[in-house]
Amino acid sequence: MPSVVSFQSSSALQGLAGGAKPGTEQLRRQNLITVLSALRRSGAMSHTGLSVETGLASATVTAVTADLERAGAIERQEQAVSGGRGRPRVMLSPRRSFAHVAAVQISSDAVHYALADYRGTLIDRFSTRRDLEGTPASLLDEVSGAVKRLMERSRLKPEDVSALSLSSKGIVDAEAGRLVWSPVFGDRPVDFAKLLDDLPQAQLALNNETLLVAHAKASRQMQDADAPDFSGLITLSLGHSIGLGIARLDGQGSLAVTAPNFGHMLNAVDDRLCRCGSRGCIEATAGFYGILRLAFQVPPNTIPARFVPLAEMEKIALSARQGTRMAQYAFRQAGLALGQGLSRVLSLYENMPVAITGPGTRFYDLLAGGMEEGLRQSLHVRLNGLPHIDIEPDEAGLVFDGHVDRALAAVDQRVMAVR
Ligand SMILES: [Zn+2]
Missing domain, CATH: 3.30.420.40 (ATPase, nucleotide binding domain)
Known part of the structure; x- marks a missing residue:
C-alpha cells in the first residue's frame, strides 16, 4: 500500500504511540517538532542556543535531542572555540542524508x-x-x-x-x-x-x-521577526490559468492552507468559453488565453488555446502600453474579473493582504486599474477598504x-x- 500524506498543519499530529499518556506523548511530539524546526531554520545550534531559541528547559532539550540522535535525524559536530582554549563547542544540526x-x-x-x-x-x-x-x-x-x-x-x-x-x-x-x-x-x-x-x-x-505558494509565503512571514503579526493572507497566481491560495491560522494557532477553485469560479453571465467547458469562469477572462482572445476580438466561444507563449502576451502588453484600445480593454476586463472575484473571497472571509505571483505579474500595470474597480464594486471593500496588495515575483522559489x-x-x- 502506498503511503499518501496529506499534510494540513502541525496540529494534525495525532495517532499516539501505544502505552504513553496522551498528554505526555503529545507534548513530546510537539517538542520534537519545535527542536527540528529551529535546527532547520538556523542550520546548526548549540544546546544553550536551542534552549533560548525554543524556550524549552535545558533538561527537555537534552531529552529531545537524545531522541533525535537515536533516530539518526540530527548529528553533533565539535567546533573549536576561538582562541583555541577551553572545551570545543558542540553544535547540533539535522543530518543531511x-x-x-x-x-x-x-x-x-x-x-x-x-x-x-x-x-x-x-x-x-x-x-x-x-x-x-x-x-x-x-x-x-x-x-x-x-x-x-x-x-x-x-x-x-x-x-x-x-x-x-x-x-x-x-x-x-x-x-x-x-x-x-x-x-x-x-x-x-x-x-x-x-x-x-x-x-x-x-x-x-x-x-x-x-x-x-500560499503555504511558503505564510511560513516566511511567520518567521520574519520584523513582519507584523500574521493572521492570514491570500496568494493569487496569474498566468495561463488562475490560482488562488488562502493561508490562515486556525483556532490552535496552526497554519491551515487551502486552494479553493477560484479560476473556475463563475464570475459573469457571458459567452466566454473556459478550458473547463463552462462559460463565464474568471479564467476565461483573466487567464492568458482569455486576454489574447479578447485583444484579438476572437469570438468568445472559440475553444481556448492550450498554451499561450509568454512572448505572445508580451506583444499584446506592448501594444496596450502604446495605446491600442482593444489590448488595453482586454487587460482591463481581466483585472475587473480578478477584482470582482477577490472581493467575493474577502466577503466570505475577512480582509487579508493579497500577494500576486506568477508570470502575469509582469502585466500588473495593465491589470491594476480594472482590479481596483472590481474590488470597489463590493460593499465589503467600500466598508473595509482595499486589501493590501503586494507583487511577489519569485513564484518558483x-x-x-x-x-x-x-x-x-x-x-x-x-x-x-x-x-
Ligand atoms: Zn472554467
Whole structure:
C-alpha cells in the first residue's frame, strides 16, 4: 500500500504511540517538532542556543535531542572555540542524508524537478519541456524517468528518497494521490501513486501549486521577526490559468492552507468559453488565453488555446502600453474579473493582504486599474477598504519552499514514532 500524506498543519499530529499518556506523548511530539524546526531554520545550534531559541528547559532539550540522535535525524559536530582554549563547542544540526525530498512541479509547458536534503537545502534541479500532445500515461513515464535521473545525478539509491512531492495546477485528490482535473488533460485523471512502485521508502504528497505558494509565503512571514503579526493572507497566481491560495491560522494557532477553485469560479453571465467547458469562469477572462482572445476580438466561444507563449502576451502588453484600445480593454476586463472575484473571497472571509505571483505579474500595470474597480464594486471593500496588495515575483522559489517544507514536516512525523 502506498503511503499518501496529506499534510494540513502541525496540529494534525495525532495517532499516539501505544502505552504513553496522551498528554505526555503529545507534548513530546510537539517538542520534537519545535527542536527540528529551529535546527532547520538556523542550520546548526548549540544546546544553550536551542534552549533560548525554543524556550524549552535545558533538561527537555537534552531529552529531545537524545531522541533525535537515536533516530539518526540530527548529528553533533565539535567546533573549536576561538582562541583555541577551553572545551570545543558542540553544535547540533539535522543530518543531511537522513532524508531526501524529490519535488516535481508540473506546469502547463514544463516540468521542474528539484532535490533537497533533510536540512531543506537544494541539492540539484533541472527542468524538462512538456509534451503538449502527451497522455497521462506518457506523463507518468516521463516523471518516473526524470526522478530516476535526479537520484542518479546525486548518487542516491531509491530507498534514500523519503518523500516524493508533486504539484500541479488544477484539482487534486491529495488523499488518493490523483490529479482529478488539469488544464492540459482536462478530466482525464493522472494516478501519481503508481510512481511509488520505484521508491520503496517514499511518502507521496500531491498538492495544488497555489496551495504551496500560499503555504511558503505564510511560513516566511511567520518567521520574519520584523513582519507584523500574521493572521492570514491570500496568494493569487496569474498566468495561463488562475490560482488562488488562502493561508490562515486556525483556532490552535496552526497554519491551515487551502486552494479553493477560484479560476473556475463563475464570475459573469457571458459567452466566454473556459478550458473547463463552462462559460463565464474568471479564467476565461483573466487567464492568458482569455486576454489574447479578447485583444484579438476572437469570438468568445472559440475553444481556448492550450498554451499561450509568454512572448505572445508580451506583444499584446506592448501594444496596450502604446495605446491600442482593444489590448488595453482586454487587460482591463481581466483585472475587473480578478477584482470582482477577490472581493467575493474577502466577503466570505475577512480582509487579508493579497500577494500576486506568477508570470502575469509582469502585466500588473495593465491589470491594476480594472482590479481596483472590481474590488470597489463590493460593499465589503467600500466598508473595509482595499486589501493590501503586494507583487511577489519569485513564484518558483515559493513553490520549492512549499514542497520541501510540507514534505519534511511529513518526514518529521515518522521520526516521532522512534524512541
Ligand atoms: Zn472554467
